[in-house]
Amino acid sequence: MERPRVLIVGGGFAGVECARGLERGLPAREAEITLVTPHNYSLYLPLLPQVAAGVLTPQSIAPSLRRMLHRTRIVPGGVVGIDTADKVCLVRLIDNEVVSIRYDRLVLTPGSVTRTFDIPGLTEHARGMKTLAEAAYVRDHVISQLDIAAACSNEEERAARLQFVVVGGGYAGTETVAYLQRLTGAAARRYPRLDPSLIKWHLIDIAPKLMPELGDRLGAKAMELLKKRGTEISLGVSVSEVTEDTVRFTDGRLLPCRTLIWTAGVTASPLIGTLGAETVRGRLAVSPDLTVPGFPEVLACGDAAAVPDLSKEDGDAICAPTAQHAQRQGKQAARNVIAALRGQQLTPYEHKDLGLVVDLGGIDAVSKPLGYELAGLPAQAVARSYHLMALHTGVARFRTVANWLINATAGDDFVRTGFLSRQPATLRDFERTDVYLSPEDVRKQMAEGKAG
Structure with a gap:
């Protein structure tokens, strides 16, 4: 049979x-x-x-x-x-x-x-953080902004290239801005021509609270940690327009910027x-x-x-x-x-429900395992233990632990791979959402013999 x-x-x-x-x-x-x-x-x-x-x-x-x-x-x-x-x-x-x-x-x-909205310029100029290729591209893009800014003689362009915006105050957006802000902060020490104070990270979200699922105390703790690192957080605000070199917020602000990372939900x-x-x-x-x-x-x-x-x-x-x-x-x-x-x-x-974990890099984290609220090193231990448990293979776990140890002891060399260096690689490029067929189209293609 x-x-x-x-x-x-x-x-x-x-x-x-x-x-x-x-x-x-x-x-x-x-x-x-x-x-x-x-x-x-x-x-x-x-x-x-x-x-x-x-x-x-x-x-x-x-x-x-x-x-x-x-x-x-x-x-x-x-x-x-x-x-x-x-x-x-x-x-x-x-x-x-x-x-x-x-x-x-x-x-x-x-x-x-x-998830995107009908915002002028969004799909053409925003970068996502939903796929492995997007994460690799975002890293290249951010480091390239530092390289260009360090070589740039125009002060206005230099300042614009060192402005970074992340939209989305959920787990993805919060962790993205936390880790990338640490990346640029560490990299700035390798760029003697750059003034570290010019590097600005902005986290914005239309919601009134950051990660409301965590509760008021942990959400406030996460905000405090990010602000202490220099991240500017704007809640109740979204994006109204995006161009190649500017981002306009719904509160009227116009920010000269070459980097918009969109993590506003799925x-x-x-x-x-x-x-x-x-x-x-x-x-x-x-x-x-x-x-x-x-x-x-x-x-x-x-x-x-x-x-x-x-x-x-x-x-x-x-x-x-x-x-x-x-x-x-x-x-x-x-x-x-x-x-x-x-x-x-x-x-x-x-x-x-096993709870929630948010890794903010280094020893900073906030976690809520089984309803218990944790912050700092205990929360980081819980977060990383959970991630190791959730990874599918022993090889992946070994590589992850090894990478954590290497990064903690040796740091980063901030190398660009040149990934899609001549393409914009925006949301439109990475997520093909226009290829789907209706049941009628499926039957039509089958009848025409176009699918083997």
């Missing part, structure tokens, strides 16, 4: 945990497992700011999928359309060839993309909008057992799915799009796929 085909869309936290769970729980004879992902690694997103700052190498937080998955077929590409009636996905491979893959069980974990992958299924706040509505209503052979989890949060008394509460939830939901999806294939009862996703 032909084995049932399980297709997983997306190689993020949820997708990889689902594939690993299926490999552990299903003998090879029971199912054929396929994972569609454009990358051949599993990216640990929470440590991206440390890659941008040069504290960690990219390999430390991007362990190879082929080291973790041993009998899963890995297809290098992205699903651009799904026909649930015929149970087929159209996949655009990394060389742009379009192929079709059929399935019996589908697990949707396409993740999220950077939204579900555009693939979700092509299904014609019910959504909740832009995410695919799913039942507590992760199945999609009306499509019993389809499960969804991670950032793209609105998974009911059964730990909350509010019956409409959904799980936040965090790595912690995505990893656990991926494991639950694997268990439910196995149960479905064996004709057993599916079980709901339930969790106990």
Whole structure:
């Protein structure tokens, strides 16, 4: 008999945990497992700011999928359309060839993309921090601004190149500004022609508080640490316009600036909008057992799915799009796929929150493990222990610890790799959100024989 085909869309936290769970729980004879992902690694997103700052190498937080998955077929590409009636996905491979893959069980974990708004110049001039390539590019870009400023004879241009803006007061934005401010502060000592006081970092957010999930005390502590380092924080403010060399804020300020890093939240992958299924706040509505209503052979989890949060008394509460939830939901999806294939009862996703950790570099951190509020070195110990626990492989953990030790003892050489040096590499370049097809387009392409 032909084995049932399980297709997983997306190689993020949820997708990889689902594939690993299926490999552990299903003998090879029971199912054929396929994972569609454009990358051949599993990216640990929470440590991206440390890659941008040069504290960690990219390999430390991007362990190879082929080291973790041993009998899963890995297809290098992205699903651009799904026909649930015929149970087929159209996949655009990394060389742009379009192929079709059929399935019996589908697990949707396409993740999220950077959330943007209709702000003039944003997608053309802002940089993101959502992918490994973006983190590597941001590092090159920031160091290049220091190099150019040090060689520049025009004082106005020098000052503009040393102004850096990060938009987004959540965990990603706060850690990004914390680590990059440390990077430029340390680098300034190697640039004798630069006045360190000219290097200005700005963190802005439309919300009235920084990281409100942490609570008032820890949020205030994080603000105090950042301000002590010289970061200017503006809350209740956003961006109204971006040009190549200026950023205008909604409070009227116009800042001469060549660097805008956008970390103002995420939204579900555009693939979700092509299904014609019910959504909740832009995410695919799913039942507590992760199945999609009306499509019993389809499960969804991670950032793209609105998974009911059964730990909350509010019956409409959904799980936040965090790595912690995505990893656990991926494991639950694997268990439910196995149960479905064996004709057993599916079980709901339930969790106990482990808390929150925010690494601000050095010995500075704020953490809230299991509801306990910590700051300073104890919080940093908790944060880094959690990250090591969450990394998928022993090799990744070893590389991460080694990088931390090397950076703490030897520092950084602030080398530019020349990555995309002749391209702007903005949000528009890194996140392809215009390639998705509707179910009708999928059927049309199949009928025309354009997908092999």
